[in-house]
Amino acid sequence: MNILRELRSRFKTALQEFADDPASFANLVRPSQDAKFGDFQANCAMPLAKKTKTNPRELAAQIVERLDVADLCEEPDIAGPGFINLRLKNDWLQQHVNRLAGDERLGVAPTVAPRTFVVDFSAPNVAKPMHVGHLRSSVIGDSLCRVLSFLGHKVIGDNHIGDWGTQFGMIIFGFKNFLDETAYASDPVGELARLYRLVSQLSDYHATKARLPTMRETLGENQQAVESTEAAADPADKKARKALGKARSELGELKQAIGESEKKIEAVDNDSALKALAESCPDIADRARQETAKLHAGDEENNRLWNDFIPQCLAALQSMYDRLDIHFDESLGESYYNPLLADVVADLKQKGIATESEGAVCVFLEGNAAPFIVQKTDGAFTYATTDLATIKHRVEKFQADVILYVVDARQGEHFKLLFSAANKWGYSDTELRHVSFGTILGNDRRPFKTRSGDTVGLESLIDEAVVRARAIVDENDQTKKDADGNPAPERAEDERAAVAEIVGVGGIKYADLRHNRESDYVFSWDKMLANTGDTATYMQYAYARVCGIFRRGNVDRETVRSSPVAIELASDTERALAVQLSRFSEAIDSVVFDYRPNILTDYLFATANSFSTFFAECPVLKAETDELRTSRLKLCDLTARVLAQGLQLLGIQTTERM
RNA sequence: GCGCCCGUAGCUCAGCUGGAUAGAGCAACGGACUUCUAAUCCGUAGGUCGGAGGUUCGAAUCCUCCCGGGCGUGCCA
Incomplete structure (x- = not known):
């Protein structure tokens, strides 16, 4: 059950007589921004009061009168200009969390309208x-x-x-002319990639060389134009000033482009082997294009190569x-x-x-x-x-x-x-x-460019992430001690490697997914490979800590799950965790609404955060009573399942130990 | 020229359909391991939300203009 959706539907009923389109006002029920305002807040009274020209606080009171939420919530509060603050009843929340604990889908109902x-x-x-x-x-x-x-x-x-596409013409051309057979035998894909880069570089070389004189000429002309405009410019004329500024920045760009072109040319000129190759085929771009055309036209040899x-x-x-x-x-x-x-x-x-x-x-x-x-x-x-x-x-x-x-x-x-x-x-x-x-x-705030080669290969990025994760796994394990204080590492080589892979790959995926997909972001190795703070590692760690509790207590998760002892929310910390867990389905709905996985990363971070606080404050295995112990074990189990399921939906794996 | 996007803490980013005192992480500073994994927790400090107007009971969010930046724009994909 999605509590937010339920509350909205209750509000929709209550708003029937106040609005023509109660649903749109009911949608103004939101999770509270601040826990001190309760668990949910309804912001519908103010805009509605404006429409009907009544007092928003009075209208809020009238809405509350019509509102039937007594089973779920405490008596609603009306605050500020007319906010209706809702706090879930502890009894109800407890029941709800107990239902979740027994629900395989963790409260996320399958859609009623599959597409x-x-x-x-x-x-x-x-x-x-x-x-x-x-x-x-x-x-x-x-x-x-x-x-x-x-x-x-x-x-x-x-x-x-x-x-x-055209890249295949380049590969085919390279294969026919520049193939290193030994390299191809040992690493065919690597050799094909090399051929592509080579042909691409050489065609670029000729194209750039051909273009450079015109670029220089344009530069000269533009420079003169800018200078003469400068001389004649009226500083009071805003439009002229702006145009001049633009012309200047374009000039700068052109200069930079020329610099880059010169570098490209130099790179070939300074390498005698490359230079010889370049000179041997000045029409390389055309010939590569012809190979593409032949491929597309069904040429037998090219199609065989392609195959x-x-x-x-x-x-x-x-x-x-x-x-x-x-x-x-x-x-x-x-x-x-x-x-x-x-x-x-x-x-x-x-x-x-x-x-x-x-x-x-x-x-x-x-x-x-x-x-x-x-x-x-x-x-x-x-x-x-x-x-x-x-x-x-x-x-x-x-x-x-x-x-x-x-x-x-x-x-x-x-x-x-x-x-x-x-x-x-x-x-x-x-x-x-x-x-x-x-x-x-890139660090220069410009897009990574494939051509100029300053991009980071995915393989090496993952390798580095795994190496860094492995270093921490090793360090943690090697500092483990037994009861007598002697070193007692617990993990075998293959387990350490598996953990490092899960942490490394998960970290990279999470680092990307946590950004709002619409925004550009600056790539940084350290951020990509971080494992403290808002990272996949944090969630994976929370998950592993739950597993640790069950392992240490020698408790079977299935058994706890089916225990008749119910979860009771004995402290604010436990209540906060329960509320957070009950929002899983809201988070999933929001992800789909606008196809934004970062809503799920936010949710999981908040969930793991709630759990980490709980972990620090609420002893589980040493809880004061057996009932509380079971209750907390159940809460732990539910947390772990939500985290694992959430991470799974992000394509990130979990591991029982870290 | 036209079109699209961006500007939020020292850094990197959240901020949903306009809501209450603008939030995280990192970095900084101060505390917490004889107790279930310290890859952790608790706390402190840090903001003219690029600027100026406007709409509104209420604007980081909507509108207009300005400043700064990115991207795309008739035969690459």
Whole structure:
């Protein structure tokens, strides 16, 4: 049972005669912001009084008169301008917590209206190893899948892998020209990644070199323009000043871009082997593009190579997902949709939705300046085409009610166009939703750039997290002493390793999930790998402490759970923990409302915090009476289950000892 | 030019549909291990919520303008 929902429904009834739309005012019942105001507060009297031009405190009193919550709450308080403060009755709360303790779903009822969700997330490019940039989509998407299916929805997690784009032309070109056979034999995926980087670097080298003179020329022109504007500028003219400021900052950017370009060129020029390679193929970009075109056109050799590469790349990705405990129900790459694209464009044209413009086939959408290009001048299809084909497929194969795209906010405009194109095309019954997220920034507050190589590889990030966790596990275990004060480590090597892996991986996922998905965040090793404060470790530790109590007391959790002795809330600390535990279902509901896993991380942190206070203040095994001991054991068991379930919904594992 | 987003404590971030004295974590400072795991707990200090107006009984939240920053913007995905 969701107490908040129950209270809202009680308020809805009470508000019937005061408002036309009692439900919207009933929604103003919230968890209290401060425990001193009780457990819940209703903020509906003030806006309602404004509407009806009455005194808010008097109206609050009238609402309270109509309100039937006597079974759940103490007599409501009216405070301040007209807040109605509600405090759950201890008796009722006790009963409620006892019900929760016996409930496998911990108070989270399955949805009454199950829907079919396709969740599009992760979507890495097989040509490149995964880096921190892939973390957000993977971790948020996986968590949303878990939460939605826990609520009883049908969920298809779909990894829309990039396996067909221009990067493959580069790999194929590299494979044909620069292959290191020994390296390929021992680490094929590593060698393919090297080839990709190499070809990409060389094409970039030529492109940059070609572009540089124009850039310098522009720089000179702009500099002159700025100088002459400066001389003529009227300091009182705000607009002119602003324009000048902008021109200056653009000049700075251009200078920086030139600097970066020079560096790129130098990097190749200073390496004689690279330089020789670069000189041997000045038209590398074109030739790589041709390989892509040949692949797409069905060229036998390129398709054979592609078929050789893909399984190995996929296997490498899979081992990453295994380690992260991330799962998909479907994994159809762009290549899967390739054969369907021509029909998509033909259909769009035939229905008059797409038209030719400047040689490309476009869908023009009202209110959008940019067209949605489904076929380029050279005949090639774009990811816009693929995305449309994918929607068609998902609706036809899964009868999707909702498709969630867990994708970078920078692609917002693409999705806006995609959704309205799909709508026009006839897929208006399916809810399409861009669950966008912010960018991971470097220390300079600029997005990590794949090209410049300053991104952090996901594998090395996880390795480092595990190493740090392992150091603490070792230290803790080695300082353990027996009754005589002699060192007495308890853990075997494999157990220590397993704990370190769970703590390390969990920490990284949590560090990402705890941010509001919309905001950008600054990446920092230390924050990612922290294990004090608001971290996964904190929750895992609370869980392990519960397990420790049961272990130390030699108590079986199932047995306690079925004991007839009830939980009694003997202190404020226990009451606070009970209230917190009873809010689990509210937290889950809020996560789904706007697809925000950080609400769940907040909730779990608060829960673990409540428990840690309880742990410090309330002896369990040495409680004053047997009844209290059992009561507290039950509370511990419930806490552990909520924590484990909550973490599981975030994709984070727990361990019985740490 | 147009569009989207951001600016909250020294640092990193929460703040739900407008609610009471704006909250966490880290860092700092002070306390707590002969007692169930101190990866912990309790406490102190730290704010002109970028600025100015406006709407409102009430604004970090909504509106307008300004300042500062990011991202995207016809053929990459």
